[in-house]
Amino acid sequence: MLARDPQASPYPNCGPGNTGWVPLAADGTLGCMHSASNIVPTVTCNGFEVAFCAACKPCPPVYNASFSPGDGCPACPKPKPAPPPPPPPPAPPGGEPCVRFGHAVPSHSVVTVTITQGSRNHTWSNFAFGQFSGWVVKIKNGDAFSICVLSVSLTQKVSLFQNAFVVGTGKLSVWAAGANGTAGAAVPSGPPIFQVDIPLTPGPLVVVLKDKWPPTKPENVETIAASYVPPKNGSAVRLFNLAPDVKSAGLQVGGKMLVDKVLYSLGSKWQPVPSVAQTFTAVDDAGVASHPEVTMTPPLAPQVFTTFLLGSKQYGYTLVPQVDAPEYGVCKPDPSHAVEA
Numbered sequence: 001m002l003a004r005d006p007q008a009s010p011y012p013n014c015g016p017g018n019t020g021w022v023p024l025a026a027d028g029t030l031g032c033m034h035s036a037s038n039i040v041p042t043v044t045c046n047g048f049e050v051a052f053c054a055a056c057k058p059c060p061p062v063y064n065a066s067f068s069p070g071d072g073c074p075a076c077p078k079p080k081p082a083p084p085p086p087p088p089p090p091a092p093p094g095g096e097p098c099v100r101f102g103h104a105v106p107s108h109s110v111v112t113v114t115i116t117q118g119s120r121n122h123t124w125s126n127f128a129f130g131q132f133s134g135w136v137v138k139i140k141n142g143d144a145f146s147i148c149v150l151s152v153s154l155t156q157k158v159s160l161f162q163n164a165f166v167v168g169t170g171k172l173s174v175w176a177a178g179a180n181g182t183a184g185a186a187v188p189s190g191p192p193i194f195q196v197d198i199p200l201t202p203g204p205l206v207v208v209l210k211d212k213w214p215p216t217k218p219e220n221v222e223t224i225a226a227s228y229v230p231p232k233n234g235s236a237v238r239l240f241n242l243a244p245d246v247k248s249a250g251l252q253v254g255g256k257m258l259v260d261k262v263l264y265s266l267g268s269k270w271q272p273v274p275s276v277a278q279t280f281t282a283v284d285d286a287g288v289a290s291h292p293e294v295t296m297t298p299p300l301a302p303q304v305f306t307t308f309l310l311g312s313k314q315y316g317y318t319l320v321p322q323v324d325a326p327e328y329g330v331c332k333p334d335p336s337h338a339v340e341a
Contacts, residue, residue, distance in 0.1 A: 002051045003033045005044060018042070022050055097165045097200040098325065099207055100226070102132040104242040104308065106315035107213035110178035112188045115207070117170040117200065123188070126177050130310055132322050135204065136164050170200045172207065174215055198223055204325035206306075210242050210265070226324040228270055230302030235275045237298060239282065240267040243309045243317060248285040251307060253278050261285060267306070275300045282309045282319045292319040299323050 001024055005017025020035025020042075032045040056073035063079050101124045103111055114123040122136050173195045175188035194215040198207060204226040211220045224240065239251040241262045250260035251268070259268035260283075281293040298305060304324055311317035 001030070003035075003048045004051075005033070005035065005048055020044075020048075022048070097167060097202060097205050098135045099165060099200070099205050100133050100135050100322070101127065102206060102208040102308065102320075102322075103127040103129050104208045104210045104222075104310050105129060105213050105215070105220075106244070106310065106312040109176055109213050111209060112175045112177040113209065114173045114188070114192075115165070115170045115198070115200075116173070117165050117168065120165055122164050125188075129315070130318050130320055132206075132308075132320065135325060165200050167202050168200055169197050172196055172198050172221060174209065176214070194220070196221055201225060206322075208242060208308075211244050222265055224267065226306065228304050228324055231272060231304065233301050234272055235298035235301060236270040236272050236304040237280070237307060238268045238270050238304075239307050239309060241265065241309050243311050245312050246284050246286075246288075246309065246317075249309050250283040250285060252281045252283055257283075270304060273298050280307055280319065280321070282307070282317070288313070290317050292317040294319045294321055296321055 001022045002019070003022040004019045018035040018037055020033045022033045023031040025031060030050065032043045033048040035042055035044070056069045057067075059069060059076035060067055063076065067076060069076060099115065099122070101113055105111075107129055110126050110128050112123065112125045113127065114121055124133055127133070173188075173192035175190070175192050177188065196218050198221055201223070206224040206226050208222045208224065209215060209220060210222050215221070222242070228236070237251070237258065239249060239259050239262050241249045241264050243249070244264060247264055249262045249264075251258045251262075253273065258271045258273070262268045275298045277295065277297045279293050279295045281291050283291055292309070292311070294307065305321050306324055308320045308322065309317065310320060
């Protein structure tokens, strides 16, 4: 602590005196004053003056808005708000497979398709090019379950849904049910024109027939995971390129490119979009194909949708939107957004 003699030693009555310092003991008492008189160290234990400034009280360890450190002292800093907790990691697609079928081969042929898995099976009858089914599930009726496809007329509670298949492998069989867009018999007859084993993965799964007609190889079937992390507001969209002669495609809305360079048989990342009426346009990055478009209002969160680019230069192109099913838990799509098979 700063201190001084009341007079200039060794000259009595010639004050103020020498300037020095006084140690402050741990118990708060003052020690002796240390100074120099004509370069000679001196110690004075009484008769000195001290100077001090107003002391600021230390801030308490826990912030208290009513605490004051003293007049003229800086206010205690407010604690920074705790950062929000990190979002939980996406849950893996849960439960059993629920399947949607789509006919994506640019052809006038109508197909009937069956997936068989042991004693389990389901048939999609008379599907024309560009047609997609709803999600195949089982609906509880008392203690029994019947297989059906979600449609806009369904009123059962989602909690009653179960899925028609289990995780594993299924055999997909294809029949040519009709030609020139004309449906054939609902029940297929004769041997199928094509069969292939396909993986049935957990959660929502879109199984599409693609490439060229007739199907002859495993590459003619694409299995597409349709799960996603639900958005909290608005909606989201992705592009899946299933047009065999479009090597790379993009998706625009209002002249803005949402996704680009989506290779054939692949899908883009999800992109957020507002849930208002707007026109989505598919773009061939090579500038060869026409630009099919669809005008729609995206479903509200937590729903999102996929736009499937289908067709060929010879057959023509189309953009087909389909609402997807949430990623969390067993596939339980919203019946109000399902499409009837």
